[in-house]
Each structure stands twice: as structure tokens, then as C-alpha cells.
Amino acid sequence: MQMNKLLLLMIIFSVQVFSQNYSMKINLSDGSSVDVSVDEIKKISFVIPTAVGDDSQKEKINSFRLNQNYPNPFNPSTTITYQIPDYSNVKVNIYDLSGQLIKELINEPQGKGEYKVVWDGTNQNNFAAASGVYIYLVRSNDRQISKQMILLK
Numbered sequence: 001m002q003m004n005k006l007l008l009l010m011i012i013f014s015v016q017v018f019s020q021n022y023s024m025k026i027n028l029s030d031g032s033s034v035d036v037s038v039d040e041i042k043k044i045s046f047v048i049p050t051a052v053g054d055d056s057q058k059e060k061i062n063s064f065r066l067n068q069n070y071p072n073p074f075n076p077s078t079t080i081t082y083q084i085p086d087y088s089n090v091k092v093n094i095y096d097l098s099g100q101l102i103k104e105l106i107n108e109p110q111g112k113g114e115y116k117v118v119w120d121g122t123n124q125n126n127f128a129a130a131s132g133v134y135i136y137l138v139r140s141n142d143r144q145i146s147k148q149m150i151l152l153k
Contacts, residue, residue: 061085061112066138066145069119073150076121080105080136083114088141092117095135102129121151128153 026034067081084090092106103124105117119136121129131153137146 061114064140064143064145066136066147068147069136069149073152074121075152077118078121078149078151079116079118080138081114081116082138082145084110084140085112087111090115091137091139093137093139094119094129095137097133097135102134 061083062085063083064085065083069078069080071078080092082090082092087109090106090108090110091104093104094102096102101124103119103122105119106115123129129151131151134149134151135146136149137144
């Protein structure tokens with residue numbers, strides 16, 4: 001009898017745990033929103049790449065900007081932060097002072113927002129780059145900005 005009560009209690013508990021309803025609010029580009037039950041979602045496809053986060057920050061981004069990497073000088077890695085004001089194909093490349101491509105970090109479409117990419121101080125073949133001054137160049141559509149950084153070993 002004690003075992004039956006325990007089994008009944010476990011069944012009631014499991015029914016309560018699995019009876020919760022979850023929904024997801026999706027903000028659409030026309031300003032409206034839709035609430036969708038998570039149980040109903042089978043696949044979500046987006047026409048334009050999207051970002052998850054605080055939309056209030058996206059509204060403040062209205063120019064193409066590249067920040068100084070940090071730390072600088074660096075060893076073994078550094079972070080490059082940039083912002084783009086609209087959807088575009090973005091490339092982030094590292095060059096040496098002679099203009100030779102050292103590493104392509106990003107080459108993909110990105111939506112409006114602020115982005116961070118880390119360079120680990122390696123070249124295209126994932127070998128360690130030599131100490132020295134490097135140029136990082138960010139391209140977004142027909143615009144480009146570059147800055148210098150120092151790798152110290």
C-alpha cells in the first residue's frame with residue numbers, strides 16, 4: 001500500500017512538471033509581435049540574420065565604427081569591436097605592415113549591431129604570428145576602417 005501511494009505521488013508530480021506552458025514572443029520587422037507556444041515550434045527560419053539581445057542598443061547604432069583593439073599591445077589574443085549601422089557583408093582581416101594578408105577573421109553577412117571578434121595571434125594556417133605591428137581592417141559594403149595593433153611575445 002505504501003508503494004502505491006509513493007507511485008501515485010510520483011505520477012502527480014510528473015504531471016505537474018510537464019504541464020507547464022511556455023511561449024516565445026517574436027518581434028516582427030513591421031513593429032508587431034507574435035506569441036507562439038514553444039510546443040508548436042518545429043522550425044524557425046529567418047530571411048535576414050538576426051541577433052539576440054537588447055534592441056535598445058541597436059537603435060543607438062547609426063554609424064559604421066571601429067574601436068581600438070584591447071588589450072593593445074597583446075599576447076596571446078586581442079578583441080576587436082566594431083559596429084555596423086545596417087545589414088551588410090562584413091569582412092575583418094589582419095595584415096602585416098607590407099600589406100600581406102595574415103588572417104581572415106570574418107567574411108559573412110551581419111545585421112545592424114555591435115560585434116566582437118577575437119584574434120588569437122595566428123595566421124591562416126593557425127601558426128603563431130611573429131611579434132610586430134599589424135593592421136586590422138573592417139569592411140562593410142563599400143566602407144572600410146583600419147587601425148594598428150601590436151603583438152608582443
